[in-house]
Amino acid sequence: MTALALSTPGLFAALDRRQPLLARAGWASLALLLLCLAAMTVDARLINGVSVWTKPAKFAASFVVWFWTLAWAWGVLEPAAQRGATARLVLWGTLAAAWFEMGWITLRGALGQPSHFATDPLGDVMYQLMGAGAVTLVALAATLGVLVLRRGDATRQARGWIFAIGWGLVLTGILGGLTGATISGAGTSHIGGMPSDAANLPPFYWSRNGGDLRIAHFLGVHAMQALPALALLLPGASTRLLALGAAGWTAMTLAVFAAGLLGVPLP
Template sequence: MRALIAELHRRQNLLAWAGWVAVGCLAFSLAAMAVDGRQIYGVSVWTKPAKFAASFIPWFWTLAWAWGVLAPAARRGALAGLVLWGTLGAAAFEQGWITWRAAAGLPSHFASDPFGQVMFALMGLGATVLVALAALLGLLVLVRGDTVQPRGWRLAVGLGLVVAGVLGGVTGYAIAGTGSPLVGGSGTPGFPPFYWSRDGGDLRVAHFLAVHAMQAVPGFWLLTRATSWPVAAVTAAWAAFAVAALRLAQAGMPLSP
């Protein structure tokens, strides 16, 4: 484990440290949840910052690991710098605002107050930046990957990031455009830790599947050491699964009864 952590920092130190900051934010939110009984929409006010912090941990560390798949010259290039600093800036804004609103006992998403609505729109811009930069990193890996590393591995990392970025944006905009992650149903939260709806459509399921393509596709290659065609097939299947979950939610149907 120590060797794995050291390798993560060697590949991209700032993104690795950002993951540890997200771990701290998660621990803080969980501790606050234990002592603060306030709720929003039937769950703790600290659920949203905890969920975002938990999602940022694999996000940062996956990008840091993918950094090592770039050719050495590409890691020092302007586009890689844009990915790095854009990701850190957008994530800091998202997590900071969500945590601040939780401390105030107010919703960060779909807020009713004017300032909250403006900030929610800016959060949408921040989320767009995050997924677009993930897709850009994926394209960099595909075009300027380290040729010393196996082709199937470069393809898996690159395609996983591209699918996560593109479909993460599509599903995110579906949530924003609907005005709620829920379509039909009672609105009663489901089981933790995700609280997905069990009696109606929930667009967050598709969003979750979309963004985690960046781990699922490389994970497939690590398990199988497959050639390019199986990697491409699994990527297409994962993307289709996310799109199917989106269509299911838009029809008002839960993922499971």
């Protein structure tokens, strides 16, 4: 199947058939997102000028999309590849790293403490471990992408669709890893300007008075959706055209990344 010509219930059922653990992890993340949004309405505490539940909500939303994208990609693999050791590593490594990250971020939000760039001893140690978890997540996404490119089921999938799914995941690993590692190494996502999120626009709260490396990180990790979306918009597109799309997304991400490093704010 090269297109999402499904009703909404049919799409969710397809996700569950493709990889039930990832599909249900997405539902669990959605439930957590709704709980965080509800908590915002009754909890007035702030971190960095915004609700203590903002970061858990953003990460929960991100993991909904992450899990469901990987579940869909799973169905592109040959049946034997789905049962192989590499696929099992991707599956269990992703679930472990994602729920470790999500659990700690949510706990810190509930305690009214920052999960990222924390200054208390435990928070600092856990932030380092979260960095390892983030590297694990993008590396496993890229691993799944390589597996799709090598062992995509060409008897049931168009070549362009396999290319788009595989390279989208690989680019997520590369671009998400590069931008995420830079943020971690810099000790901040803000370059110039004030680091408070209070004056920035929801839901992402990207900086409007200085550079913000989170924008490039967002683009990088969503390459896994961008390239398949291009394949859906251009049915029957050649791999050469899709490769141009991948190059364009990469160039845009790197340009936004460079602007952030230079302290250039959003327009």
